Amino acid sequence: MSAIALVGAQWGDEGKGKTIDILASKADMVVRAQGGSNAGHTVVVGDVTYKLHLIPSGILYPDTVCVIGNGTVISPGVILKEMETLTERGISLKNLKIDARAHVILPYHVEIDKLSELMRGKGDIGTTKNGIGPCYMDKAERTGIRMCDFINPEVFREKLKFNLEIKNKIITAVYGGTALDFDAVYKEYCDYAARLAPFVCDTSVLVYEAIKADKDVLFEGAQGALLDLDVGTYPYVTSSHPTAGGFCVGAGIGPTLIKDVLGVGKAYTTRVGKGPFPTELDDETGERIRTVGAEFGTTTGRPRRCGWLDILILKFAVRVNGLTALAINKLDTLTGIEKLKICVAYEKNGQRIHDFPTDISELEGCKPVYIELDGWKEDITGVKSFDELPAAAKAYIECIEKESGCPVKMVGVGPDREQNLFR
């Protein structure tokens, strides 16, 4: 059995797309199990850049089966656009499978996402406004429309009618927005449903059988541990479970079927959206990391907040995911910074805190306790093995390993598939 789960170890945007792409080259199956088009994975192959939101990165390999599991939420227009772009570039979709139980994001979800964020004002979450939260709300309320309902025009009509009547009342009476027209939505979405129907099946069976047949199965995480609805920095989180346990529920398989869990982190920390961020750098160094690391959202284009590496976050990710290894990306972004800092504890009211706080109000006002390391000046983007790295870069990675208690097995030194060092 060789199933590996790959998760984001920070606040998302850790460069998972690249790491997934490298591992996908050896995988027979790649599985997405949570989230939706709020995720954005950038994969660079030679001079072509692919920006994927919903479709697993394994799609770039012709024989890899790509599964979008039951725990995901699917925007039909977004996935069809992604499919079109891939087809135009000669990428086959013959191995794409969408679970019949995945929930469908409809225009009222997007509308309510936008309007509720507006109503929250300064207290907004900073969502991607893709309708993710409202779609998961319907799932939990048991009024959601699943792919199996969606591709049956009669069932879809009935469920859409029921939902739209209520949602239009919420949109107009609660939020002062404009009601959506049933006929227009039904017509547009019936067309989407017909185009997606050939890809819909029970993917839980496919995943189970692949693992049982000892195929290489890779679970592709979206977002990151701190955005987990349960254990993340609530309420500044997404509405699904980007932690390793989320793969079991979201792909319809049991935990004993996953062998290893790889956490992907960056050599520093970033986050988009609102919420406390103890190691945030609101200065020249932060700006430099943002510019050199091109830290702008794949999905929203928003500038990401940047800061020093936070070991408490990595230790948290090791614990909540049961990580067996770490991959550290974007080490090259730190090249040229004279002195580097790594946060190893917080200090608040004279007390040292060593574990990432569960309550964000506790996190508020935490001052990072740093250790300082020497930087390096050499260009590391062409380095081919860990041993070839400058001594200071090696020491930086070894420090992460020691402080987080988890082995670092991969190090990224540039955006291309090839710019990756294995240990």
Ligand code: IMP
């Ligand atoms: P939502 O997932 O659109 O509801 O947004 C909730 C929070 O999760 C916001 O802070 C988003 O910025 C954040 N978020 C959602 N998806 C991603 C991602 O793929 N990377 C980083 N942050 C994300």
